[in-house]
Amino acid sequence: MTATQARRATRQGAAVEEVLRAADGFRTAQEVFAAAVAAGHRIGLTTVYRHLNSLAEDGRADVVHAGDGEAQYRLCGADDGGGHHHHVVCRTCGRSEEVAAPEVERWAERVAGAAGYTEVSHTVEVFGLCPEHATHPRATRS
């Protein structure tokens, strides 16, 4: 299961990756589709979903579920050796910063183990407003 040589090289697959690479943040499948079409690519929504899922499966893309039932995708380093990571995502523009979270990993393992749970997985997503989209300084910010 090393070589997940799933897909054949196609224009559409390239288009999806291209759109994803051009965006420096998370995008929904529909946004990717719209962007690809806008860029002149001939591609169907179904195909966008197919490629997005393939990328996610192969670990070439990260997925977050924003909580309102809309999955968002983002390209990430092909085989980011050992680095399971998380993101801080801007609620407004989808921009994101990648952050490592060794403490959180350990914490998850520990509390789950303490409760007797096995095969532990976890989802950690941090949402916020990036500097550019920060609202009026409600606290003491200058």
Add this chain to the structure above:
Amino acid sequence: MTATQARRATRQGAAVEEVLRAADGFRTAQEVFAAAVAAGHRIGLTTVYRHLNSLAEDGRADVVHAGDGEAQYRLCGADDGGGHHHHVVCRTCGRSEEVAAPEVERWAERVAGAAGYTEVSHTVEVFGLCPEHATHPRATRS
């Protein structure tokens, strides 16, 4: 504004809470609906959703989005004040343990702040298999 006495006391509202209380884990809205009907309550799916959302809004229930677009609900201590907490949820039966996560709270604030993000919120869900549903030790690394 303390008493968010939003809803009138009705049989249906009681039924939803009853079902939720009987289950010691997370349940989807549809499951709650099915259980209520099975228990002989006369109630509609719409109403189940309404009460579930009310409970969640008032902080009387926790919600997790299992990642496949299905929200799951669980009763929790009425007004547990500042106690923002998380859960370890069994993938198979929905059973869950409540866990406090002060370190994670701090971590989220810190990394988001470091990246210049404000209005930070986060979702942390840990999934696993409870002792009862553990599979044979497969040595699989997540």
Add this chain to the structure above:
DNA sequence: GCATGAAACGGGAACCGTTGTCATCTACTG
């Protein structure tokens, strides 16, 4: 370069969970 088999594509329908609509019903108040 061209034929060929297989994989990928894509339009539209199907699905599924969730929310909106609105006429009817019911829990509370006076």
Add this chain to the structure above:
DNA sequence: CAGTAGATGACAACGGTTCCCGTTTCATGC
């Protein structure tokens, strides 16, 4: 006990995602 605001629920609408299946395109051998 009657009046009324609010709750209910059957059904339709909705939005995101997946399935279906005939058509197109890729990759390869000739």
